[in-house]
Amino acid sequence: MVLVQIVVKRFSPAKAAVGSARKTASNRTQPTSASKLLKCGECGALMVLKRGKYGYFYSCERYPHCRGIHSANKRTGAPLGIPANRQTIEARKRAHKIFDLLWRGQNSPMKSRPEAYAWLRKVMKLSKTDGHIGRFSIEQCQQLIDKVTSWYKKV
Numbered sequence: 001m002v003l004v005q006i007v008v009k010r011f012s013p014a015k016a017a018v019g020s021a022r023k024t025a026s027n028r029t030q031p032t033s034a035s036k037l038l039k040c041g042e043c044g045a046l047m048v049l050k051r052g053k054y055g056y057f058y059s060c061e062r063y064p065h066c067r068g069i070h071s072a073n074k075r076t077g078a079p080l081g082i083p084a085n086r087q088t089i090e091a092r093k094r095a096h097k098i099f100d101l102l103w104r105g106q107n108s109p110m111k112s113r114p115e116a117y118a119w120l121r122k123v124m125k126l127s128k129t130d131g132h133i134g135r136f137s138i139e140q141c142q143q144l145i146d147k148v149t150s151w152y153k154k155v
């Protein structure tokens, strides 16, 4: 527990000298700085920043009684998106997989990630802040999957 708190202190909003060249990149993954108040998507208890084999992540403070987890920026530990329950996390993963087909990979119909996200914001009617699958509800995930599917039908 003590260790985790030290890690949080050392890594929270220490925006390690973000040069102007990296400004666009950092805007995209806007870290929600209120990491200390991050609530578990399963039970509502607070989440704590931990470091695992693959970098930082958030775990419910009630672990092992609650298995709630949430992803973090691998380097800075900033939370990514809004914590959710397991069902929503699974829905987000499915939506992401399908959405990424639009821009990732050799034969993708869209040229870049920004182009795909601009499209996502348009069809989902979302702001730049909310236009991330990590913030989606189950309903929004399904909606996105439907939009991508019908987009493919039109092409």
Ligand SMILES: [Zn+2]
Binding pocket: 040, 041, 042, 043, 044, 045, 060, 061, 062, 066, 067, 068
């Ligand atoms: Zn929990």
